[in-house]
Amino acid sequence: MARYEIFVTYKTGIFDPPGATAERALANLGYEGVEEVKIGKYIRFAGDVDLATVTEMCEKLLANPVIEDFRIETVEE
Amino acid sequence: MRFGVVIFPGSNCEQDVIGACRFLGLDAEFVWHGDTDLSRYDAVVLPGGFSYGDYIRTGAVARFSPVMSEVVRFAEKGGPVLGICNGFQILCEAHMLPGALLRNRGLKFICKTVDLRVDGVCDWLDRPIGTILQVPINHNEGNYTCDASTLARLNDNGQVVLRYCEPDGSTADEGSAPNGAVDDIAGICNERGNVFGLMPHPERVVDPVGGGTDGQPFFTTVVRKLAEVAG
Numbered sequence: 059m060a061r062y063e064i065f066v067t068y069k070t071g072i073f074d075p076p077g078a079t080a081e082r083a084l085a086n087l088g089y090e091g092v093e094e095v096k097i098g099k100y101i102r103f104a105g106d107v108d109l110a111t112v113t114e115m116c117e118k119l120l121a122n123p124v125i126e127d128f129r130i131e132t133v134e135e
Numbered sequence: 136m137r138f139g140v141v142i143f144p145g146s147n148c149e150q151d152v153i154g155a156c157r158f159l160g161l162d163a164e165f166v167w168h169g170d171t172d173l174s175r176y177d178a179v180v181l182p183g184g185f186s187y188g189d190y191i192r193t194g195a196v197a198r199f200s201p202v203m204s205e206v207v208r209f210a211e212k213g214g215p216v217l218g219i220c221n222g223f224q225i226l227c228e229a230h231m232l233p234g235a236l237l238r239n240r241g242l243k244f245i246c247k248t249v250d251l252r253v254d255g256v257c258d259w260l261d262r263p264i265g266t267i268l269q270v271p272i273n274h275n276e277g278n279y280t281c282d283a284s285t286l287a288r289l290n291d292n293g294q295v296v297l298r299y300c301e302p303d304g305s306t307a308d309e310g311s312a313p314n315g316a317v318d319d320i321a322g323i324c325n326e327r328g329n330v331f332g333l334m335p336h337p338e339r340v341v342d343p344v345g346g347g348t349d350g351q352p353f354f355t356t357v358v359r360k361l362a363e364v365a366g
Contacts, residue, residue, distance in 0.1 A: 071282070072237070072280055073237065073240070073278070073315065075237055075238040075239065075240050075241070075242055075278065075315070076238060076242060078240070079241070119191065119195060119196075119199075120191065122192055122228065122235055124227075124233075124281070125237065125280060
């Protein structure tokens with residue numbers, strides 16, 4: 059069985075509403091120097107599938123290529 | 136002339152659409168998401184709601200429902216398809232319309248009546264350009280976005296049918312979309328004009344008991360156009 063970690067984030071140039079809100083909220087709390095906060099999704103995936111198939115799953119369902127990028131990391135047992 | 140209103144698990148505005156059709160004397164029936172035959176219908180509506188709990192992304196799971204392959208084929212043959220709110224999100228996920236709908240700027244669910252300006256025509260709406268309509272919105276992910284080249288194409292082709300606007304029809308410099316949508320976009324159609332998606336809920340302002348009647352043209356226009364085609 060293979061284990062993967064998938065990180066889904068908005069593409070550069072796509073407005074990230076939760077990230078922008080966190081950025082403002084941190085500034086309001088007095089944390090200075092916060093320049094860019096981006097919020098994405100973390101998916102942990104285990105199964106008897108190869109990397110190419112996981113990539114296909116991301117393109118088809120787990121991420122929306124119109125607005126999101128994804129990065130897959132293989133977890134060593 | 137019969138409308139088919141698709142029900143996905145989690146749809147919750149299908150009764151409103153059926154009610155609006157019947158108020159206007161139009162024949163409308165429910166279509167289950169597992170159905171694969173749309174031959175009975177002249178127009179198809181994907182209603183609002185939270186299909187599949189909005190899991191993964193709004194509309195991301197619904198687009199793989201069995202009925203959706205048929206909706207794609209129906210649209211390819213020129214059949215009119217309307218996506219309202221969650222239905223708009225499903226049309227974008229299915230790539231039947233370009234772009235995507237993000238969380239509202241400010242992360243708040245917004246439920247209120249808004250002013251919309253007609254900026255284009257499609258099979259579902261052909262009011263004069265500049266007409267202002269008052270229609271309610273009710274969503275958490277209505278922040279329309281697309282890349283710059285898609286936006287230019289939508290504008291050049293007149294595919295932006297509706298924009299959020301100020302009461303006088305103008306758009307504010309800082310934007311008039313309460314959800315942060317790019318270029319104040321509230322509704323777009325495909326190049327052919329038969330597939331139309333919008334975040335506002337016209338079905339709620341068909342019967343005056345809903346507080347207005349500005350939603351009526353969204354349903355009567357397609358009926359008239361279909362009648363014209365049928366001769």
